[in-house]
Amino acid sequence: MREPFALANYLSRWIPTVRHDLASSDSETTRLTDLLDLAGPDDRDRWHGLGFGYLDPRGAAWLRAAVAARHGGLGTDDVLCCAGAQEALACVTAALLTPADHAVVVLPIYQxxxxxxxxxxxxxxxxxxxxxxxxxxxxxxVAAALRPETRLVLMNMPNSPTGAALDPETAADLVALCRRRGLWLVGDEVYRHTPARGGTPPVADLYERGVSIDSLSKGFGLAGLRVGWIACRDRSLLAAALNAKNRMSSCLSAASEVLAHMALRADDRIPARSRAIGEGNRARLDALVLRHPDRFEPGPSDTLAFAFPRYRGPEGAERFAHDLARRADILVLPSSLWRSRLGPVPTDRLRIGLGRLGAPAALDALDADLHATAPRRAMAG
Ligand SMILES: Cc1ncc(COP(=O)(O)O)c(C=O)c1O
Known part of the structure; x- marks a missing residue:
């Protein structure tokens, strides 16, 4: 039996019942009417003339071209579309790994x-x-963890739940190491569309064996479309990944392809809105954290998707999150949900989602709860 999927189980236990969602990492969703308003004439024609037969298993050429346009120096055939980032990653590992291989995984990572x-x-x-x-x-x-049979390094950057991003020097050092050792560098980059500052280029742009996994699920608020992709300059890797993908699903949803194209072609307008919401929520959370220094220690984060403060209360982050959901109808995620079989992950943190329009009300409710449950201080004198 497989280990239970701790994060998914926690979300399905609490999301249906809690009033305030500070757990989600995807940005406020984009509605169909907004996508249709953003669409150019070509996409409107596609939408109205839509049929539902089998499609190109790689994703429509115009969709792959729109993905490639978000990279430096990649073309249509350097992209393979999949049903979300999760399927994309499964195809890449199926294409690259055999039982004789070894891989290095940067922790924490999505289970x-x-x-x-x-x-x-x-x-x-x-x-x-x-x-x-x-x-x-x-x-x-990473270098110390390599073995002669190591074939790939997998990381999720910007990282969930820590909010870490690769700075340019680290990215250059990592690429140099992978190049020296002939390793594939696989980057799950789903949080790349809402950086708190700057942002690093996708690994596919930096390295000939860099494999970028991405989707419209997070910063575009379009997880329900199930559109993700693999971008890589190595066509043999994409062919092997397609071979794996063809065994899972034959093609994307026809409607999702067109809607995804509308989103990608709308310049940067959808992620820009997500970033603006994230910035407002980040400022509110920062102020809250400063008001409750005995409960929280601020933690810098390179993404506007979520924050990752340390919880200082005596009961610990896991107990606090659980009690908060029960007593105040507010859902935040304890970092212990990212536990790994490959090594330790922080257990004293909370991942607090910043992407939603409902976050200000949720943060007000959290503030009220923290005041109500603050330990009474001994009276002076
Ligand atoms: C780091 C990370 N990668 C991948 C996924 C899955 O993305 P998708 O919905 O595009 O399959 C998630 C979803 O939470 C995630 O957090």
């Missing part, structure tokens, strides 16, 4: 991604380290 590797080969975890400016990857630790 299905870790399992997509560990189901296929031996793996070692390399944890992100907390430093003054945030969570960082030490490339020397």
């Amino acid at each position: 299905p991604s870790e399992e997509a590797v560990t189901a296929r080969c031996a793996a070692s975890g390399v944890p992100l380290r907390e430093e003054a400016g945030g969570w960082r990857l030490d490339v020397a630790e």
